Structure formats: structure tokens, C-alpha cells
Amino acid sequence: MIRDKVLVASVYAGTSARATRYYLSSNKQFDVDWHIGKEEALRWFARARLSDNKVSDLKPCGQPTYETRRKKRISRQEYLAWAYQATHKTETTACYLTPNLFFDWRNTQNIKGLTAHWLEIDTAGHTPLTANQSWEIYQQIADCLGASNLPAPTNWVLTGSGGVHLYWRYDQPELVQNKTHRFTLLKRWKDIAAKLGKKLETWRIKLGYNDWKVDHGASNDPSRLMRMPGSQHNKTAREVLYLTGGPVTSLQMLGKKLGFKVPITTDAATAPASKAMKAHHIRTPKVCTSIARDPAADKLAKLAKDWEVYLHRHGQVVKGKRDLTLFHLYNIYRRIMAPQTAWDKIIQINDKYIGFTGQQLSAYLSSSIKTVYRYTLKRLNDILTDELELPLSVQLKSREKLSPAEQQRRQSISAKKVSKARASTTLNTLVELVLRLCKAGYTLTSLTPNVLLNHCQISRATIYRHWNKVIKTVQQRRPIQLKELLKAQHYSSHSLGFFITPPKSRSGNNVLKEPAEQSSANLLSVHCDIPIPDI
Known part of the structure; x- marks a missing residue:
């Protein structure tokens, strides 16, 4: 014990006698440090289920400063209480959160703010370790951080199996200003993440530590879900712990310490040119050329025409609904016209009312390019009303309820046909x-x-x-x-x-x-x- 705090690791940078000490902290302190529930955009929580070990039940939190369709938001404590309550406890194997913030859905193209860099460190073979073995891993990681002379991480998260997540947390989120700025930010973020991981991995090999390694894939993914402090590791049943003690930083400061001298700018003229930023040169993707007649083609054609009239009258689609508008309108086009015609049509809609780049457009429509989603008319009405909040609908055929006698008569006729x-x-x-x-x-x-x-x-x-x-x-x-x-x-x-x-x-x-x-x-x-x- 040091000042009633549990000291977990000390990092000595180079030959300096001054150490950065990391102490065990509370989950409430985690909420304060990361502004959980007070974010300017959306942060996502999720859990892994025992039945299929897949991530599911994603729920957002935060207080966005813009209009969003994600009206139901939840705090970290509420999500943990829900995931580990009696009806879900046996199915929950892990709980996660996104360190970065998103404009809407958890998608790299939807990133609204960058809040930290991180390195995910896994045990060899993902083997869960005992408490004593885990402690040895922590000391080895501290040795590598000191020898590599990397900037000291702000926080550590101990996953409960011997693994560690190192975070370089920013004092303020780096919010995206425009499309060019997002492109520049993400490129610099990934370059820094790659350099952090490569340097720590190099020193791990030099010092001969073979019981752990850096997961470069998880460390270079800005939309990654990471383990949530306060949750439990399913293999060891140990709690995920949160450590504090390092200094906060910023994207610019961290990049400068790692040798990136060119500052990040929001000016489109100084940003590197990219094919992805040229919205008017979108290559036609390879799509299925079969155009079988859809039974509801006439009603869908009328819906598409009404939707286009609505867009013409109201102008730009509000942020938060642009991706869904593209997805569902393109699916309707695919059901009533040839693939090439549908693609040309959706490009025109995007240029006039949405404004995504070519790369964004292809990313949002990647699944519907390969597969035509044939939603029922009733489901389409629900999407238009509940998700997109549009005054549009498809006219459904009204069906009168049959009397018992009529039902019996039709069943008898059908049975005779089958028997014959x-x-x-x-x-x-x-x-x-x-x-x-x-x-x-x-x-x-x-x-x-x-x-x-x-x-x-x-x-x-x-x-x-x-x-x-x-x-x-x-x-x-x-x-x-x-x-x-x-x-x-x-x-x-x-x-x-x-x-x-x-x-x-x-x-x-x-x-x-x-x-x-x-x-x-x-x-x-x-x-x-x-x-x-x-x-």
C-alpha cells in the first residue's frame, strides 16, 4: 500500500530515476475521466453472448449536440446492471465499449471524435493466467515501456486474464469538423497507432518476453470495442480493473513526440489528395445482373417517386439519417430497375441531397450491392415511420377476416386438391x-x-x-x-x-x-x- 492506493506498475523512462506509477482506481473514476454519459457524440456499449460468442445488444450513451434518431441512451452502470441481471447473467460472457465517439452507428466512416490511442496486449495463445502470472506480465510491460522511451500511457485496463489495454487518453476529444478533416485525422491516428505498437513489440522481442504480444489489428481499429471496466472476464471470473497515474495528452502532442511534425489541418487545400474524396468519380461496382420482376414493383415504383418528390421539396437529408436513406432507397431501386440504372440513380440522389464521398457511398451500400433485400411492404412502412420519420407509406392490401364457415370451406377445397x-x-x-x-x-x-x-x-x-x-x-x-x-x-x-x-x-x-x-x-x-x- 502507498498512500492507501494499490500500486500495480511503475514505468521508468530510459535512464531517468523518475517513474510514472499506476494505481488501482474505481469505476466511478473511469466515468469521470472518460466523461461517460456526457459525450458530445455517441459511445457504444455491447456484450458477448455465451451461445454464439458474438457481440450483440449494442446500446448508445452520450449527449449529442446534434439531432439523432438514437433517442434511448444508457449509462455504463445501467448497461452492466442490465447485462448481469438474473435473466441475462448466464448468457453474458463479456462487456465492451468504444473508446472513440461516433456520429451515429459504430462505423469508421461515422467517427465523430477521437478520444485516445490504445494498445491491446494479449497473453500468448489467449491463455488465461493466474493472478501471480498476470502480475509478472504487468512488470514486463512496464519494462518495455520504459526501455522503448515511449510516452507514458495515461491509463491501464487489466482485462482479468493477464491481458492489458494501454490508453493514451486526450485531454479533449479531437472532434471531426468536415470530411477532409476526418480523413486526415484517421490517417494520422492509424499512423501513430502503428508506430506505438511496432515500437513496443520491438522491445518485447529484444528483452526476450514471450508470454504476451501486441494485437496490432485491435490497436489500429478506431471503431474497436474494448473491455469495459467493471465487467467480468468469462474465463477467469475476475473483474476488469482500471488504473490511473499517467499524464493526459492530445493527438497533436502524441504525434509530435513520435516524430510526426506536420500538424493536422481542417483546410481541404492542404490535405493530401485521395481518390476516396472525389465524389464525382465513383466506379460502378460489380452487381448481380438478374432483374426478376418483383411482385410489388408497381407499389415500390410509386413509393420511390414520392420519396424523390419529398427530397426535392425538403432538400438535404439531416445528419443521422443519411446512411439509412441511401440504403433503403437504393434497395427499392434495385427491386424495380436494372442494377446499372439503380446505381446511376442513387449517385444522383447522393450528389443532390446527401453528399457522401465515393468511398463512403460504396461502404454504406456494400451489402445491398451484392444482395437485394426484399423487405415486406409492412416492414417498409415501419422503417419509413419509425426509423426515418417520413410521411411516406406503401398502400397495403386490406384483407377481410373470413368467417369460420368460409375458412372451413376453403380448407376443404384445399385438402381435396392436395389429395387429388x-x-x-x-x-x-x-x-x-x-x-x-x-x-x-x-x-x-x-x-x-x-x-x-x-x-x-x-x-x-x-x-x-x-x-x-x-x-x-x-x-x-x-x-x-x-x-x-x-x-x-x-x-x-x-x-x-x-x-x-x-x-x-x-x-x-x-x-x-x-x-x-x-x-x-x-x-x-x-x-x-x-x-x-x-x-
Whole structure:
């Protein structure tokens, strides 16, 4: 104990005897230091679920100085209480937050303010360590920070498994002023993050520490979700702790200490040129060329026309709704017109009423370029009313509720249709089976339902029910000699005799001659396309 504070690590820069000491602090102090709930833009909270280990249930906090559709916002304590309450505790494996601030959704192109740099340090193989092993890791990280002569981090966050998050927190957020400024800020931020990670990793290797490493991917992502102090690590059940003791800095100051001498400016003339900033030279993406007719195409075309009229009357789309406007309007275009026409149309809408760059436009529409999202008309109405707050809607077809008697009548008709279709399918199956058996050497007189039962998966009762129709159908498909059929004295239930009408005599009486007097030319023949052996 030092002054009633728990000393966790001391960093000695170079050969200096002066150390930066990091003490265990409270979660309330974390809220004060990071202005949690008082941000000028949105900060996002999230949790990982045990069922699929994916990040979900993202909720915003902050007090934006602009109009946003994110009306329901929550504090860090409220989110932790919700995530670890009885109904969610067994599903929550970790809780996260975004160090940086966003204009709306958590997206790099939506960044509104940069609040810190960080390095994420993981244990080798992401193996959870004991408390004593973790303490050794902390001392090794402090050694590398001192030897590398890097600027002292402002805060440490101990993840609970032996990992550490180092933060160089700014005294004031670096707020984005315009598109050019955002581009310049992000480029400088990523350059600084890469240099911090590379330098610390170099000294880790020099000093021979192999139990941890810098996660460069997480450290170079400005929209990254990081572990939230006050939450628990799912593998060790230890609390995520917050350490204070280092000086605050700024993006300009940190860059200057690391050798970046050119200051960041908001002037578009001095910013580096980029293809991404040229909104009028947008390459047409590769899209699916299939344009199947949409059943609701007429109603969607009317909605698209009404939407365009609304945009023409009201001008620029308000910030916070531009990405959703682009996404849903482009999806409607994709459903009613060719892909190339839809893309040209959305570029015109973007240039007139939204103003995204080419890179932003392609990023926001990356998924809808590859996939056409066919929302139902009811869902589209909900989006227009609740999310976009537009006085637009799609006319839905009104359906009258059927009476019980009418429902029963329609169900009966449908059941009869299904039964008839199944019976027809079964009959065709049995007929084809009989024809195959005849072709294989069987005769019609030797075929019985029991024979078919051994060659198919149809039940005996079903075969008997269709047997007469099967034989009659087969008889119509092959030549039949009446003289041979009449020789049989005892006809079985499946005999062909019942289905053959003897030829009429010249006197008009249906009287057959004796088989002996029957002329060989007086045979009943039916055309047959499939050769089958005679009986």
C-alpha cells in the first residue's frame, strides 16, 4: 500500500530515476475521466453472448449536440446492471465499449471524435493466467515501456486474464469538423497507432518476453470495442480493473513526440489528395445482373417517386439519417430497375441531397450491392415511420377476416386438391413400375399387388386401391390380343377382361363368337410407344 492506493506498475523512462506509477482506481473514476454519459457524440456499449460468442445488444450513451434518431441512451452502470441481471447473467460472457465517439452507428466512416490511442496486449495463445502470472506480465510491460522511451500511457485496463489495454487518453476529444478533416485525422491516428505498437513489440522481442504480444489489428481499429471496466472476464471470473497515474495528452502532442511534425489541418487545400474524396468519380461496382420482376414493383415504383418528390421539396437529408436513406432507397431501386440504372440513380440522389464521398457511398451500400433485400411492404412502412420519420407509406392490401364457415370451406377445397394431386402422383408411379416390370420379363397376368409391393415403398392398401386404374392405364399403352384374354375362364380382380369391350357384330349385338371361330384378324390393338412382351 502507498498512500492507501494499490500500486500495480511503475514505468521508468530510459535512464531517468523518475517513474510514472499506476494505481488501482474505481469505476466511478473511469466515468469521470472518460466523461461517460456526457459525450458530445455517441459511445457504444455491447456484450458477448455465451451461445454464439458474438457481440450483440449494442446500446448508445452520450449527449449529442446534434439531432439523432438514437433517442434511448444508457449509462455504463445501467448497461452492466442490465447485462448481469438474473435473466441475462448466464448468457453474458463479456462487456465492451468504444473508446472513440461516433456520429451515429459504430462505423469508421461515422467517427465523430477521437478520444485516445490504445494498445491491446494479449497473453500468448489467449491463455488465461493466474493472478501471480498476470502480475509478472504487468512488470514486463512496464519494462518495455520504459526501455522503448515511449510516452507514458495515461491509463491501464487489466482485462482479468493477464491481458492489458494501454490508453493514451486526450485531454479533449479531437472532434471531426468536415470530411477532409476526418480523413486526415484517421490517417494520422492509424499512423501513430502503428508506430506505438511496432515500437513496443520491438522491445518485447529484444528483452526476450514471450508470454504476451501486441494485437496490432485491435490497436489500429478506431471503431474497436474494448473491455469495459467493471465487467467480468468469462474465463477467469475476475473483474476488469482500471488504473490511473499517467499524464493526459492530445493527438497533436502524441504525434509530435513520435516524430510526426506536420500538424493536422481542417483546410481541404492542404490535405493530401485521395481518390476516396472525389465524389464525382465513383466506379460502378460489380452487381448481380438478374432483374426478376418483383411482385410489388408497381407499389415500390410509386413509393420511390414520392420519396424523390419529398427530397426535392425538403432538400438535404439531416445528419443521422443519411446512411439509412441511401440504403433503403437504393434497395427499392434495385427491386424495380436494372442494377446499372439503380446505381446511376442513387449517385444522383447522393450528389443532390446527401453528399457522401465515393468511398463512403460504396461502404454504406456494400451489402445491398451484392444482395437485394426484399423487405415486406409492412416492414417498409415501419422503417419509413419509425426509423426515418417520413410521411411516406406503401398502400397495403386490406384483407377481410373470413368467417369460420368460409375458412372451413376453403380448407376443404384445399385438402381435396392436395389429395387429388397425391393420388395422381401415386398412380403414375405404379404405372411406371408395372411398365418397367413388363419390360423386365413379367406378364400382366402374372403381376399382382404383392409383386409390386416388393418393388416399391407404397403400402399394400394403397396399391390395392389403385390397382384397377393401374391395369386399365397400362392396357391403354400396349397392344392387347382379345383372343388370348378370353381364354381365361376365371378372372381375378385385376384381370384385363373387365376393361375390354368386345367388338360389335354387324347386326349390332354385342355378342362374341366362340374363341375357336374368332378370326385372327379380329384382334383389339392399342398403340404402344414402349415395347412390352406379349402375354
